[in-house]
Amino acid sequence: METNHHNQSWMKKYVFSTDHKTIGLQYMFTALSMLLIGFIFVMIMRWQIAFPYAPIPVLGRWLPARLAPNGVMTGAFYNSLGAMHGTIMVFFGIVPLAVGAFGNYIVPLQIGAPDMAFPRLNMLSYWLYLTASILLLSSFFLPGGAAQSGWTSYPPLADFNPGQTAWIVAMLFVITSSLLGAINFLTTIINMRAPGMTLWRMPVFVWSEFVASVLLLLAFPPMEAGGVLQLMDRVLHTSFFLPKEVMIFGVLYKGSGGGQPLLWQHLFWFLAHPEVYILVLPPIGIVAEIIANNTRRPLHGYKIIVSSMLFIGALSFVVWAHHMFLSGMSPILANFFLVTTMIISVPSVALLTCLIYSLHGGSIRFNTPMLYALAFLPMFGIGGLTGLPLGLTPTDIYLHDTYYVIGHFHYIVVTGSIMAMFGGLYYWFPKFFGRKMNDTLGQIHFWGSLICMNGIFFPMFITGMAGESRRLWVPTAQLHDLPVQHWNVVSSVSAWALFLFQLPFIYNFFHSLFHGEKTVENPWHATTLEWTCPSPPPHGNFTKPVRVYRGPYEYSLPGAHRDWIAQDIESEAAA
Amino acid sequence: MSGYYRWLGLPVEASGYAHSIDDGLLLIHAAMLAIFVLWGIFFAYLLIRYRRKDGVPAKRDSGHGGWGSLVPDFIVMAFEIGLIVLYAIPVWSRIKVDEPMGKVNTIDIVAQQFAWNVHYPGPDGKFGKTDPKLVSFTNPVGLDLKDPAAKDDIVLANEIHLPVGVPTLFNLSSLDVIHDFSIAPFRLKQDIVPGMMIPVWVTPTRIGTYELFCAQLCGFGHSLMHGRVIVESEKDYQAWLKSMAPAQAASQPANSANSF
Amino acid sequence: MSSEAAVMDVPHVGASTGVTNAKLGIWLFLASEVMLFSTLFTTYIVLRLGSSSWPRGWNVLNVPLGTVNTLVLITSSVTVVMAYAKAIERKRGQFRLFMSLTIALGVLFLILKGFEWGQHFHNGEFPSTSIFLAAYFTMTGLHALHVIGGLITNSILLWLSETQWDHPLFIGRVEAAGLYWHFVDIVWIFLFPALYLL
Missing domain, CATH: 2.60.40.420 (Cupredoxins -  blue copper proteins)
Structure with a gap:
């Protein structure tokens, strides 16, 4: 019944909407665009890494001379692209996609709620995020160019480098957006569950969003404070992060001094380590949903999975300084963070083990979403294992700030999170639009992406082991990098090939949006509540009152005449 | 013992403590490889053994009992405690905390x-x-x-x-x-x-x-x-x-x- | 339509918690605000411990004015509670009186703060002058922004009491605004001794 919104104007329905589904899709389109932009930036950087000082083909002619004279990018432009790539991918791409898009669309549906707790606040979150995105991208056109101090923005460099002010302001916007979003998610999950939806009946995905929201709520404010302090340093010339007598290119900086550069690193990593789990937990939730659905059996160790997530969330607040073993922080303090870092690997192993055991005894369907979910497991495994030599203090002395680190966290967030979210996209696309995406194109996209991603990131372990530092504009300037330079070429070619394999996805996405095969409300024969309402769900989501009678993954119940029983079905006989 | 740093593609060892870092790198990477290979075999077995077959329904119970799946965790935990106590803290202290003795x-x-x-x-x-x-x-x-x-x-x-x-x-x-x-x-x-x-x-x-x-x-x-x-x-x-x-x-x- | 509307309404009280969304939301918001200000206090402690010379607050800042401001904010905390009580008792006139008083006290706080800042600027003391003043201006400035936010919220409620006095969520909104105003007050109660007296 379209009683409630048939008279809404187009603007109100699609642009200034307070419906969580519309806002979720707005987040999705914006975040996917930002991911593409961040990817384009890194494809340009990879040219310089593979072929230092060679003019960039095609694009080089269009870039202004201050960025790339004669088509050869400058060190400052390289650093800008690097800082923007990191910032966009982490704060403007993956988190908005994982939390803003999937969380917004799926969480209210999975708990049987008609909308988010604060629909107008939800709209405000999105618009703050969009403003921040536009501001961040437009900083390239400001006089100083975009920020060039890395996504970590360590002062004093960040206190003096051009472009940083716009970066901080954009970050403050996106932080505010995330905080409001986190409050909204937590209130929704705590307060708006349908009758019968007890905590232990919540799907793993809802739990993952819950933990991610707690992390956002408590970890972002310290970074926000840090951002305010850095803004003060830049605009009002305070010295929060500057010691006395800093000399920049032979000029003594006339600040009051008395600040501490390391303070920023503590504030930044206090956010940025929990941030890693915000990037990873919702995708793990997605993988859990897809695996339960396509093995046709309940998840193995549902309670272990949920407890591990809660444990990881709590511990993630006390591991931040493992990014700072060599920062000049007390080496004795490092031992504490070494121990907490090793402890946090334990629940991570538990998560992965449970997901693998979930395959045991199943009846595995290899459809496109499932391929992504399955690929997530070994890829996330590589990412996790390579974290081990980085978390151990002595081996980190050698590997710190090398390409090994880059390889490690890209295995986590690209072959891990992004793969999982692609899976989520194929999985929930029928719910979003009432149509299915093409399976053949999906498989091409999957195999192409998987191979290319490994082609990009595996060589980084080799170059890192040879001692190559990250963030090098001219890697070949350093002698020990010369013997492994060909691996940089392999990485770069794989990155460009990865782009080509995204084209079938983009085509598939837009083609299926209008011409895809129409589906029913529950095409995957899934059990969670989002599949009990129409595809796409109407305003208000559910056409009849929802009541929950059972756990989230009641597959293959003996005695039932079909192999799934949705959460809102009272008795097996009725199924 | 020398020369095996080349197996990992590391540069030449030219300092007193280089080999203790390389020992760690080699040990951890050997363990990582072993874990990944064993795990990969198990994973591949599961995918083949439990692929969808008509008329064979899924079994709800994996036969491992809920908390039994924490066994790999205990193995990993024991390995990590060993690494921390026997390797990481002593080597780190020697390199970063202690000061060299004698003529400097x-x-x-x-x-x-x-x-x-x-x-x-x-x-x-x-x-x-x-x-x-x-x-x-x-x-x-x-x-x-x-x-x-x-x-x-x-x-x-x-x-x-x-x-x-x-x-x-x-x-x-x-x-x-x-x-x-x-x-x-x-x-x-x-x-x-x-x-x-x-x-x-x-x-x-x-x-x-x-x-x-x-x-x-x-x-x-x-x-x-x-x-x-x-x-x-x-x-x-x-x-x-x-x-x-x-x-x-x-x-x-x-x-x-x-x-x- | 009618049965469907019942399904589609966003429920305002949690079935399992019995707490309104507004109240839960404001507590979560305050949790993040606590993290924000405790970070600033931690920063203050770290900078102070790491500094070779740190001025005594009373030598630099205007303690009498700060004391008056503390009293002003504490009083406004009382009036905002009174306003909430009158909203529960459904006495619109008295609610409006106490809410107006709260707003007036908040404005007075900002005026005194502005005067204090003006004095510092007049004496040539700016955030860039010393790390102590940098911390002082940043922390009181951020606090003042929170006061302004509270003033806006309270003014909106005062204005809404005209038309939405009988709205089922009105009292809950007054309560949420009151909680926030208390938080702003508490932050100042920590700021005042930390900056002026220690």
């Missing part, structure tokens, strides 16, 4: 965008006073030439000479932003924070020329901020010191413009 060669390193200034105390073994207010292009470490101890100090740009087999203590400081003092064959890496003086030490064990580079993003010229580390025999080192002695400190400036 002390050198001050003053980093700036984008060059390394290397300050030797000279024959008298005493560093001249330095003052950041005196820093200029011709006096990159801000040496106070009025101080008698400063007369014979040696200041070099982007070049460090070290005697083989003698522990060397570097006092690291920075004029402007955060840099990182990194010499891969020594397995030596340490951030340099402006406003702090951070000591690191190393005992070079192999004669040769190595590369010193900055490993922390320090601006547009970051990748060009590198220099040479020349490890020579005690005799050659003393001869080099003598040859440098008459030279005035200020005649060897670090000029950041030279880096380009």
Whole structure:
């Protein structure tokens, strides 16, 4: 019944909407665009890494001379692209996609709620995020160019480098957006569950969003404070992060001094380590949903999975300084963070083990979403294992700030999170639009992406082991990098090939949006509540009152005449 | 034991503690490979064994019992406790916490965008006073030439000479932003924070020329901020010191413009 | 339509918690605000411990004015509770009186704060002058922004009491605004001794 919104104007329905589904899709389109932009930036950087000082083909002619004279990018432009790539991918791409898009669309549906707790606040979150995105991208056109101090923005460099002010302001916007979003998610999950939806009946995905929201709520404010302090340093010339007598290119900086550069690193990593789990937990939730659905059996160790997530969330607040073993922080303090870092690997192993055991005894369907979910497991495994030599203090002395680190966290967030979210996209696309995406194109996209991603990131372990530092504009300037330079070429070619394999996805996405095969409300024969309402769900989501009678993954119940029983079905006989 | 560092593609080992870091890297990577291969076999088995077959329904119980799946966790935990107690803390303490004993060669390193200034105390073994207010292009470490101890100090740009087999203590400081003092064959890496003086030490064990580079993003010229580390025999080192002695400190400036 | 509307309404009280969304939301918001200000206090402690010379607050800042401001904010905390009580008692006139008083006290706080800042600027004391003043201006400035936010919220409620006095959520909104106003007050109660007296 379209009683409630048939008279809404187009603007109100699609642009200034307070419906969580519309806002979720707005987040999705914006975040996917930002991911593409961040990817384009890194494809340009990879040219310089593979072929230092060679003019960039095609694009080089269009870039202004201050960025790339004669088509050869400058060190400052390289650093800008690097800082923007990191910032966009982490704060403007993956988190908005994982939390803003999937969380917004799926969480209210999975708990049987008609909308988010604060629909107008939800709209405000999105618009703050969009403003921040536009501001961040437009900083390239400001006089100083975009920020060039890395996504970590360590002062004093960040206190003096051009472009940083716009970066901080954009970050403050996106932080505010995330905080409001986190409050909204937590209130929704705590307060708006349908009758019968007890905590232990919540799907793993809802739990993952819950933990991610707690992390956002408590970890972002310290970074926000840090951002305010850095803004003060830049605009009002305070010295929060500057010691006395800093000399920049032979000029003594006339600040009051008395600040501490390391303070920023503590504030930044206090956010940025929990941030890693915000990037990873919702995708793990997605993988859990897809695996339960396509093995046709309940998840193995549902309670272990949920407890591990809660444990990881709590511990993630006390591991931040493992990014700072060599920062000049007390080496004795490092031992504490070494121990907490090793402890946090334990629940991570538990998560992965449970997901693998979930395959045991199943009846595995290899459809496109499932391929992504399955690929997530070994890829996330590589990412996790390579974290081990980085978390151990002595081996980190050698590997710190090398390409090994880059390889490690890209295995986590690209072959891990992004793969999982692609899976989520194929999985929930029928719910979003009432149509299915093409399976053949999906498989091409999957195999192409998987191979290319490994082609990009595996060589980084080799170059890192040879001692190559990250963030090098001219890697070949350093002698020990010369013997492994060909691996940089392999990485770069794989990155460009990865782009080509995204084209079938983009085509598939837009083609299926209008011409895809129409589906029913529950095409995957899934059990969670989002599949009990129409595809796409109407305003208000559910056409009849929802009541929950059972756990989230009641597959293959003996005695039932079909192999799934949705959460809102009272008795097996009725199924 | 030597030479196996090549299996991992590591650069040559040229310092006293390099092999203990390489031991760790080798052990961890061997364990990682073993875990991944075993795990991969199990994963592949599950995918093949439990692929969808018509008429074969899924089993709800995996037969492992809920908490039984924590067994791999206990194995990983035991391995990690072993690594922490037997490897990480002792080795880390030896490299980063303990100070070297006996005769120590002390050198001050003053980093700036984008060059390394290397300050030797000279024959008298005493560093001249330095003052950041005196820093200029011709006096990159801000040496106070009025101080008698400063007369014979040696200041070099982007070049460090070290005697083989003698522990060397570097006092690291920075004029402007955060840099990182990194010499891969020594397995030596340490951030340099402006406003702090951070000591690191190393005992070079192999004669040769190595590369010193900055490993922390320090601006547009970051990748060009590198220099040479020349490890020579005690005799050659003393001869080099003598040859440098008459030279005035200020005649060897670090000029950041030279880096380009 | 009618049965469907019942399904589609966003429920305002949690079935399992019995707490309104507004109240839960404001507590979560305050949790993040606590993290924000405790970070600033931690920063203050770290900078102070790491500093070779740190001025005594009373030598630099205007303690009498700060004391008056503390009293002003504490009083406004009382009036905002009174306003909430009157909203429960459904006495619109008295609610409006106490809410107006709260707003007036908040404005007075900002005026005194502005005067204090003006004095510092007049004496040539700016955030860039010393690390202590940097911390002082940043922390009181951020606090003042929170006061302004509270003033806006309270003014909106005062204005809404005209038309939405009988709205079922009105009292809950007054309560949420009151909680926030208390938080702003508490932050100042920590700020005042930390900056002026220690």
